[in-house]
Amino acid sequence: MYVAVKGGAAAIESSWRLLETQRRGDTALAELSVAQIRAQLTLAVDRVMSEGSLYDPELAALAIKQASGDLMEAIFLLRAYRTTLPRLGYSEPLDTARIALVRRISATFKEVPGGQLLGPTYDYTQRLLDFALLAEGDSTGTPPAAIGTPPASLDAKLTARLEKTVAPGTPSATVPRINELLAREGLLETPQPFDAAAPGDLTRDPLMFPADRALRLQALARGDEGWLLAMGYSTQRGYANSHPFAGEIRRGFVSVELVPDELGFAIDIGDLEVTECQMINQFSGSREVPPQFTQGYGLAFGGAERKTMAMALVDRALRAGELGEPRVAPAQDEEFVLSHADNVEASGFVQHLKLPHYVDFQAELALVRKLRVAHAEAARDKPVTPVHPEPVEAPALSLPKGLRPAQPERKDVPTFGHGKNPTQQEVA
Amino acid sequence: MDPHYNFAFLDERTKKHIRRALLKAVAVPGYQVPFGSREMPFAYGWGTGGVQITASIIGLNDVLKVIDQGADDTTNAVNIRRFFARTTGVATTEKTREATLIQTRHRIPEVPLTESQTLVYQVPMPEPLSKLEPSRRETITMHALSEYGLMHVRLYEDIAQLGAISHAYDYPVMVNERYLMSPSPIPKFDNPKMHMNPALQLFGAGREKRLYAIPPYTPVRSLDFEDHPFEVQHWDHACALCGASESYLDEMIVDDAGSRLFVCSDSDYCAQRRDAGQVGTQQAVTLHDALAPSPAAFTPSEREAA
Numbered sequence: 056m057y058v059a060v061k062g063g064a065a066a067i068e069s070s071w072r073l074l075e076t077q078r079r080g081d082t083a084l085a086e087l088s089v090a091q092i093r094a095q096l097t098l099a100v101d102r103v104m105s106e107g108s109l110y111d112p113e114l115a116a117l118a119i120k121q122a123s124g125d126l127m128e129a130i131f132l133l134r135a136y137r138t139t140l141p142r143l144g145y146s147e148p149l150d151t152a153r154i155a156l157v158r159r160i161s162a163t164f165k166e167v168p169g170g171q172l173l174g175p176t177y178d179y180t181q182r183l184l185d186f187a188l189l190a191e192g193d194s195t196g197t198p199p200a201a202i203g204t205p206p207a208s209l210d211a212k213l214t215a216r217l218e219k220t221v222a223p224g225t226p227s228a229t230v231p232r233i234n235e236l237l238a239r240e241g242l243l244e245t246p247q248p249f250d251a252a253a254p255g256d257l258t259r260d261p262l263m264f265p266a267d268r269a270l271r272l273q274a275l276a277r278g279d280e281g282w283l284l285a286m287g288y289s290t291q292r293g294y295a296n297s298h299p300f301a302g303e304i305r306r307g308f309v310s311v312e313l314v315p316d317e318l319g320f321a322i323d324i325g326d327l328e329v330t331e332c333q334m335i336n337q338f339s340g341s342r343e344v345p346p347q348f349t350q351g352y353g354l355a356f357g358g359a360e361r362k363t364m365a366m367a368l369v370d371r372a373l374r375a376g377e378l379g380e381p382r383v384a385p386a387q388d389e390e391f392v393l394s395h396a397d398n399v400e401a402s403g404f405v406q407h408l409k410l411p412h413y414v415d416f417q418a419e420l421a422l423v424r425k426l427r428v429a430h431a432e433a434a435r436d437k438p439v440t441p442v443h444p445e446p447v448e449a450p451a452l453s454l455p456k457g458l459r460p461a462q463p464e465r466k467d468v469p470t471f472g473h474g475k476n477p478t479q480q481e482v483a
Numbered sequence: 484m485d486p487h488y489n490f491a492f493l494d495e496r497t498k499k500h501i502r503r504a505l506l507k508a509v510a511v512p513g514y515q516v517p518f519g520s521r522e523m524p525f526a527y528g529w530g531t532g533g534v535q536i537t538a539s540i541i542g543l544n545d546v547l548k549v550i551d552q553g554a555d556d557t558t559n560a561v562n563i564r565r566f567f568a569r570t571t572g573v574a575t576t577e578k579t580r581e582a583t584l585i586q587t588r589h590r591i592p593e594v595p596l597t598e599s600q601t602l603v604y605q606v607p608m609p610e611p612l613s614k615l616e617p618s619r620r621e622t623i624t625m626h627a628l629s630e631y632g633l634m635h636v637r638l639y640e641d642i643a644q645l646g647a648i649s650h651a652y653d654y655p656v657m658v659n660e661r662y663l664m665s666p667s668p669i670p671k672f673d674n675p676k677m678h679m680n681p682a683l684q685l686f687g688a689g690r691e692k693r694l695y696a697i698p699p700y701t702p703v704r705s706l707d708f709e710d711h712p713f714e715v716q717h718w719d720h721a722c723a724l725c726g727a728s729e730s731y732l733d734e735m736i737v738d739d740a741g742s743r744l745f746v747c748s749d750s751d752y753c754a755q756r757r758d759a760g761q762v763g764t765q766q767a768v769t770l771h772d773a774l775a776p777s778p779a780a781f782t783p784s785e786r787e788a789a
Contacts, residue, residue, distance in 0.1 A: 063561040131526065138522040139488065261517040261692035264620040390618055400527045400690050407528030407607065410559055413733050414552045414589045414748055418651035418670040420734065421716045427773040429646055434774075 078123045092116040101328075101357025102126055106398065107133030108258065108277045109140075110327055110356055127279075131399050138258075145253070147312040147321055151331050151354075153229050154307040157216050161233050162301040163335060169230035174213060174306065175358075216308065233303040234333050234350060243335065243348045246374070264390045271373055271389060272366075276355060278396030280362045286386045287368030295372045295384035299351070302335035306358055330355055332363035336371050341379050349378060484572035491538040492570045497521055501539035501694070505685060508696035513658025514626070515609050520692040530563055532687025533586050533605035536694060537567065540601065540685075541584060546574045548582035553590035553731065553748035560588070579751050589652075591673040593730050593752040596682035598699060604667045609688040609695065611655045611665040631663045634706065642711055651716070657704045658697055666703075672715040672731045677703040720745045725756035726763040742767035 079086065093100055093116035103115040107130045115133055122128035158174025161167050173179075237243040246268060254269035257277075262270060275283060290297040308328050312321040332353040340346035351371025353363030372386040385391055395401060489495065497519075504518040523531040541547065547567055551560035555577040563586060564575050576582050579592040588605040596602060612622045615633045625631070634655055641648045648654075654671035658664045666674060667686060677684060677697060684697040697703060707713035721728040724746050730753070732745040744767045747753035 063556045063558040064565075067558055067561060134522040135524040139492075139494070141494070258519075258522075260519045263517060264618075390620060394619075399522065403527030403529060403531075404607070404690055405528075406526060410529065410588075411552045411557055412589070412668075414670055414731070415652040415668050417732070417734055417748070418672070418716060421718070422647070422649065422651040424773065426645060426647060431773045 078121070087120060089113065089116045089120055092119050098358055099124075099126060099129075101355075101359055102280060102362070103129045103133055104357060105355040105359055105362065106130045106277055106279065107137065109133050109137040127398050127402050131402070134399055142259070144313055144315070146324075147314060149309050149311065149327070149329070151305065151309055151329065152232055152235075154305060154309050155216060155228070155326075156230060156305060156307040157213060157328075157358075158307070159230065159303070159305040160301075161303045163303075164233065167233055167303075168236070169228075175217065176360075230305070232305075232333065234335070237302075237335070237348065241347065243350060244338070244344070244378075246350070246377075262393060264393075265376075266389060266393065268370075268374070268377075271393060272352065272354075272370060274393045274396055275353070275366045275369055278366070278393075279398035279401070280359075280365070282396050282398070282401075283365040283369055284361060286372070286392055287365035289384065290368050290372045290386045295375065295387045297351075297368060297371055298337040299334045299368055299371065300336070301364065302333045302350070304330065304332045304360060304364070306330040306360070328357050330357065330359045330363045332360070332367045334364070334367035334371055338378065344379075349374070485569050488570050490571055491541050491567065492524070493521065493535065493538045498539040501535055504694055505536065505539070505696065508685070508694055509683070509698050511662075512697055512701050513662030513664040513695060515693040515695045517692055518694055520689045523689065524566075525563070527690035528607055529559060530586070530588060530605040531689025532691075532694065533588070533603050533689075534563060534566070534687075535689055536603045536685050536687040537584060537586050538570075540603075541567065541571055541573060543571075543573060545584045546576050546582050548576050548579065548585045548751075549587075550585065550590060550592070550749075550751075551588040552733070553592070553752075554750040556750065577751050578755075579749075589668050589670075590731070590748060591669060591676045593727075593747070593749045594755075595676075596680060598681040600682040602680075602682050602684045604669075604684065604686045606665065606667040606686045606688040606693075607690075608653075609665055609686065609691050609693040611653075611663050626662060629661070631657075634663060638706060639708070642708070648707075648711070654713075655706050657706065659701050660704070663706075664695065664697075664703075670716060670731060671705065671713075674703070674705045674713070675715065679703075718745060720768060721763060722747045722753060723763045723765055723767070725753045725761050727753065727756055727761070737767045740769070742769055744768075 093112050096116070096119065097112075099119055100112050100115045103118055103126055104110050104112065107115065107118070109115070111133075114136065115129065118129035118132040118136075119126065121132060156169075156172055156174070158176065159169065159172045161171060234243055234245075238245050254273075255267070257270055257273040262274060266274070289295070291299070306329070308326045310323045310326050313324050314321050330353075334351040334353075336349045336351060338344075338347055338349040349371065351367040351369070351374070353366030353370065355362045355366070369386055369392060372384070373389050373392060375382045375387040380387075382388060484490075491498070493501075500519055504516045508514065508516045520532065521535060523534055525531050525534060537547070547564065549555065549560045549564040549567075551557040554560065555564075567573065568575055579585065579594045579596075583599060584601050584603065585592065585596075586603040586605070591602065610619060610622050612625060612631075612634065613619075615637060616622050616625065625633070638648050638650075641650075650671065652670045653665055653668045654674055656664050656666050656674060656677065666677060679700050679702060680697070681699050683699055686695045686697075688694065705713040716731070718728075718732050720732070722730060722732060723744050727747055730747045730749060733748045735744045735746065736742070737744045746763075747756075
């Protein structure tokens, strides 16, 4: 007698054990610590924090460890944890002009107030595998000998910031944003909040369309980097022409301030490392608006230059309606861009196809079988229907299946179905 | 019960938010209520909407049953049932009659439900018009205006081109003659069970952030045409285990020759019948291709050719 397959519970438990073995890998090698991931895989930690919408490097590193380095899985873990946290309040807007810089560049002006600061970047490495890193033992981060010695004081300051050994609350210098300098001359439009109401919160209320810019930026900030990159890239290749310039990219530490109800004034509750990108785009003006530049904005936690640049391009593309541009490209369609930007949602729904669909597939099977029987019956009524009917000369109207005009009989064409069944041929 | 989390995982404010949305959904049967769907420790698409509804309405005295594809022992059903056992400590059951709260994916139990039961559906795509109009902004307006002609045209085109409506599951329904609703991907076999059902039926779509409801004793009509009335699936076989001829069947491939075994998809229903002494044929069957030429159907000219 047939016994239906049971044991879902046992299978799940075995799967957990196997997953744990897979995560740990070769036990002859030392286990990777969360502290090591946090300190040495910082850009992975930063991405998980940004898209996980939670600034907590230790938990992000834990998530990366638990997910065996699968960053989307780590993002999901962090989000699922984040959802359990109480919402204590909303901070004051970050003032990114007051920043302890790690890096800051402008592609629009050679010299800017506050200076250009290259900082750590892969941009000018030669992308040659550094086999020295293969060697066991401690690498102290000494650059190859061929490279000159940097000015010691600046280097030490940046190193301290990157190692996060600077004492919290270290006063930040004010570095004015280039956009503000341009806006002063009237050359740059500056988007204003639509109304005085506090911005909505994407994580508390569902995203409805049309969404205002605050909600759009929230969705983009936690959106998938790959998605934003592709969308932003498409605007450069002619799907919504955006003519962008990287007005400014800055990375550094900014303080977060909160106004507790019982105090009534702002207190500093800690520092965040962020990357901010302001794109400047050409705009020829319209009848009402004189020619000026427009902007797109990107912000993410930690070192996230690619993400913030792509985000700024997409933000600008999504402002098409507001700026009176025709919406012709996918990157300008906010419902399309925002509904598919969240990789936790996308990954879940794509992978849900792994779940059993026996019932629905059975329904489809029954339907296709029924249609095939109907097809066979129709063919029996008109037994000479060829498999690939020759084009009917000047058909007056297209007839439903089974009602085709009679065809002349042809012996070289099988009478039924999709090709001859070999066994049936032998029988015949 | 796991003391690290609130009862049923969600915090009380979130539960209240979801219950308020559910009240609205019950007041406007079939209308999709947007709600602040939370991230759950399940992947989107794996029942987060249903889980959030269950978490918001479950109480200490509830008895919970979780099914996926009609069965209690499929991995996802096991996972969700364990989650609630762990975070609430409430009693769970596999018996439909014993349950007060049933969370389901893709099926409605075969045993008729009662007024004291609530059925929670997991919904992947709550918008019945989404395959016809992808923009939610547009479909919201279409629902507001009861502008459902597009769906009727779609069904008509199926009939014109295929001779039958090609929706075998997630078959669109009109709720209370007002809102077009997706019944979630249940087979159309289950659609008639929604009509005037004594139980409260709640639908949750976590990823799409919508929930909706069919209150008890609400008319639910599957769309059809006078000359093409709605009909449900039928099988040429009865359940091989319990002999049921009225239930929805799963099909299994049991040997290399492709023999099929048909058994009830509702595992509890099947077990109850077997416990009561009912027995099926215990036999797998061989299916034939409807379009393969059978010897009798051959025309003389073909025989000659062969």
